[in-house]
Amino acid sequence: MLHIKNLHARVGDKEILKGLTLDINPGEVHAIMGPNGTGKSTLASIIAGKADYEVTAGEIIFHGKNILEMSADERAREGIFLAFQYPVEIPGVSTTNFMKAALNAKRKHQGLEPISAKDFLKLMNEKRQIVELDKSYLSRSINEGFSGGEKKRNEIFQMAMLEPLFSVMDETDSGLDIDALRIVAEGVNKLRDKDNAFLVITHYQRLLNYIVPDFVHVMYDGRIVKTGDKNLALRMEEKGYDWIKEEVGA
Amino acid sequence: MAFTDNIDNTFAALEKDVLTPEREAALASFKALGVPSGRHEEWKYTNIKTKLPESLRLDDGRRTTDDSQRKFNSFKNIEGTKLVFVNGSYAPALSAIAAQDGVVAGSLRALRSQHADLIAKHFNKATDTTSENFAALNTAFAQDGAFIYIKRNVKAAQPVFIIHLYDAAAADVFTQSRNLIIAEEGAEINIVEDFQNAAGEKFYNHLAEIFVAANAEVNYVTLQLDNKHTTSVNTIDARVDQDARYHITTLTFEGKLVRNNVNAYMDGKGALATLNGLYLCTANNHIDSHILVDHRVPHCDSNQVYKGVLDGESTGVFNGKIFVRKDAQKTNAFQSSKAILLSDEASVNSKPQLEIYADDVKCSHGAAIGQINKNELFYLLARGIDEATARGILTYAYGSSIIADLPLEALRDHLYDRLKERLNITF
Ligand SMILES: Nc1ncnc2c1ncn2[C@@H]1O[C@H](COP(=O)(O)OP(=O)(O)OP(=O)(O)O)[C@@H](O)[C@H]1O
Numbered sequence: 001m002l003h004i005k006n007l008h009a010r011v012g013d014k015e016i017l018k019g020l021t022l023d024i025n026p027g028e029v030h031a032i033m034g035p036n037g038t039g040k041s042t043l044a045s046i047i048a049g050k051a052d053y054e055v056t057a058g059e060i061i062f063h064g065k066n067i068l069e070m071s072a073d074e075r076a077r078e079g080i081f082l083a084f085q086y087p088v089e090i091p092g093v094s095t096t097n098f099m100k101a102a103l104n105a106k107r108k109h110q111g112l113e114p115i116s117a118k119d120f121l122k123l124m125n126e127k128r129q130i131v132e133l134d135k136s137y138l139s140r141s142i143n144e145g146f147s148g149g150e151k152k153r154n155e156i157f158q159m160a161m162l163e164p165l166f167s168v169m170d171e172t173d174s175g176l177d178i179d180a181l182r183i184v185a186e187g188v189n190k191l192r193d194k195d196n197a198f199l200v201i202t203h204y205q206r207l208l209n210y211i212v213p214d215f216v217h218v219m220y221d222g223r224i225v226k227t228g229d230k231n232l233a234l235r236m237e238e239k240g241y242d243w244i245k246e247e248v249g250a
Numbered sequence: 251m252a253f254t255d256n257i258d259n260t261f262a263a264l265e266k267d268v269l270t271p272e273r274e275a276a277l278a279s280f281k282a283l284g285v286p287s288g289r290h291e292e293w294k295y296t297n298i299k300t301k302l303p304e305s306l307r308l309d310d311g312r313r314t315t316d317d318s319q320r321k322f323n324s325f326k327n328i329e330g331t332k333l334v335f336v337n338g339s340y341a342p343a344l345s346a347i348a349a350q351d352g353v354v355a356g357s358l359r360a361l362r363s364q365h366a367d368l369i370a371k372h373f374n375k376a377t378d379t380t381s382e383n384f385a386a387l388n389t390a391f392a393q394d395g396a397f398i399y400i401k402r403n404v405k406a407a408q409p410v411f412i413i414h415l416y417d418a419a420a421a422d423v424f425t426q427s428r429n430l431i432i433a434e435e436g437a438e439i440n441i442v443e444d445f446q447n448a449a450g451e452k453f454y455n456h457l458a459e460i461f462v463a464a465n466a467e468v469n470y471v472t473l474q475l476d477n478k479h480t481t482s483v484n485t486i487d488a489r490v491d492q493d494a495r496y497h498i499t500t501l502t503f504e505g506k507l508v509r510n511n512v513n514a515y516m517d518g519k520g521a522l523a524t525l526n527g528l529y530l531c532t533a534n535n536h537i538d539s540h541i542l543v544d545h546r547v548p549h550c551d552s553n554q555v556y557k558g559v560l561d562g563e564s565t566g567v568f569n570g571k572i573f574v575r576k577d578a579q580k581t582n583a584f585q586s587s588k589a590i591l592l593s594d595e596a597s598v599n600s601k602p603q604l605e606i607y608a609d610d611v612k613c614s615h616g617a618a619i620g621q622i623n624k625n626e627l628f629y630l631l632a633r634g635i636d637e638a639t640a641r642g643i644l645t646y647a648y649g650s651s652i653i654a655d656l657p658l659e660a661l662r663d664h665l666y667d668r669l670k671e672r673l674n675i676t677f
Pocket residue numbers: 011014016034035036037038039040041042043052085
């Protein structure tokens with residue numbers, strides 16, 4: 001579904017991704033762990049199409065198309081979703097209106113009519129319950145005054161609304177309390193099926209107890225340096241990153 | 251031919267009435283002042299001199315359309331009195347007066363004799379014809395406009411709409427229209443004035459005088475939404491008495507050249523004025539907001555929030571003056587002017603001007619000119635919203651707060667829809 005080959009990227013003179021390769025198939029959940037500043041969010045942003053980064057080599061193929069040639073909004077309409085590490089606040093637009101615009105953009109892309117007001121309300125109600133997001137949040141301005149955890153819940157709510165094929169979750173677990181973590185993770189599990197896939201970026205193994213990954217990758221200095229199954233995450237939690245650094249000779 | 255050449259003949263042809271002496275003085279004043287050029291300090295960034303018609307023609311009743319055929323936004327879903335003017339002249343067939351005890355609303359021209367004393371007492375007392383070029387011109391030539399009089403302690407249950415339409419048959423007419431609004435002590439009213447120009451090229455010079463007596467409240471909304479081909483000067487002068495509340499909001503969505511003079515004179519202790527505005531400027535439009543709050547007495551509050559959105563090669567001017575006179579201790583005056591530039595060619599001249607002669611006051615101002623926030627934009631793009639729509643949504647988010655503070659839910663809903671339409675977004 002998503003094939004990243006030898007991806008190199010930089011911001012200004014700073015090289016951040018240094019030959020990253022990753023293959024993700026439908027139905028899979030991949031987790032990425034790795035020290036701060038190693039390029040995880042950069043990878044997520046580049047997949048989503050943020051313009052700040054210059055890709056100097058490599059490619060990202062999504063369903064046979066090189067998405068590096070697509071704008072961020074095209075990618076999203078094609079089914080790529082990024083749950084942000086730091087969701088922005090946008091005063092003046094409600095989450096409801098935002099989602100209506102986003103959903104209708106996708107429907108237009110699929111050749112469908114805009115959703116009716118009735119169906120939209122129904123859909124919102126159904127999807128917000130997946131992450132137990134109270135109705136009142138939907139009429140508030142996007143993320144304005146939301147707590148850290150509420151913002152993350154709102155991200156997964158949006159994911160549920162847009163039903164992407166491929167989702168990157170960038171530290172969705174950070175900022176969530178223990179109950180919220182379970183709720184959000186169970187929400188994600190409800191969204192899993194054989195046709196979609198997830199890339200879960202996290203620092204903590206705990207999340208992976210709920211969202212059980214098929215593969216765990218360790219990223220270091222702009223590359224994936226180790227890949228294993230869910231037990232790799234346990235080992236990372238236990239031993240930290242030093243042994244990885246030693247292994248790659250840093 | 252210069253605009254001022256035939257001015258005496260035009261004036262001589264006007265009907266004489268009790269206001270004629272005021273008009274003669276204003277005419278003399280206008281002849282001395284002339285049309286301001288770029289050398290005039292208050293017109294430095296707005297070159298109107300070359301943009302006005304070549305001669306001063308007043309409305310002579312020429313019409314392409316019979317009033318009964320006229321299509322316009324009559325705010326059908328909002329109850330209230332509708333006073334409609336075509337080229338500045340009252341159109342009774344289009345108007346509808348909702349009977350309200352203690353509220354007189356109609357044509358200034360038609361009600362002139364019936365309320366002669368009241369009008370004589372107020373007419374031309376809020377505006378400055380000795381130094382304001384267009385106030386002098388308006389006072390000399392305006393024949394009609396809205397007259398709204400709210401009697402003591404009457405809380406008007408319904409708003410009054412003043413709707414200005416323009417007819418293409420009189421494209422060469424330089425409309426001079428004039429309102430007089432008098433809210434007596436303790437009276438309250440919402441007034442919405444809408445300029446709808448569907449007639450093509452159009453010039454108007456409009457002036458409203460508003461008197462807000464002690465404890466009264468006037469909420470005044472000026473709409474310039476359908477204004478593409480309009481060159482206009484609109485002056486709104488208010489005198490705000492003790493403990494009175496005056497709110498003026500100006501929404502300008504387009505306009506070839508728009509000059510809005512919004513002046514509030516704080517005349518009585520404890521008075522409050524809020525002066526808000528949202529202007530959207532596109533193509534080679536030019537929108538100039540000149541705001542003045544004159545704190546003449548102690549203990550008054552004033553708040554100004556102006557937001558601009560400039561696209562294309564458009565230019566904006568914000569000139570916000572706050573005077574705090576020597577006696578005006580304990581004044582609270584706040585001003586914020588913001589603008590976002592959507593293109594590299596658009597520009598805005600923002601000039602806050604605080605002149606404070608009292609020592610125990612709180613005054614602050616802030617000005618910011620920026621762009622659409624990139625992170626916010628990316629957030630919307632990442633959800634599949636195309637860039638033009640995303641920019642529209644963010645502009646809406648920015649501008650709609652000015653609408654949020656307006657009275658009347660139906661009006662707000664109408665304006666939210668108009669803003670969305672203007673920004674080409676739906677949700
Ligand atoms: N737009 C940018 N401009 C400059 N430097 C950047 C930019 N984006 C990322 N970087 C730098 O690139 C490196 C990788 O950042 P990134 O956010 O991808 O790390 P991360 O692995 O997600 O870290 P964390 O675990 O702390 O979230 C960091 O050193 C960061 O400062």
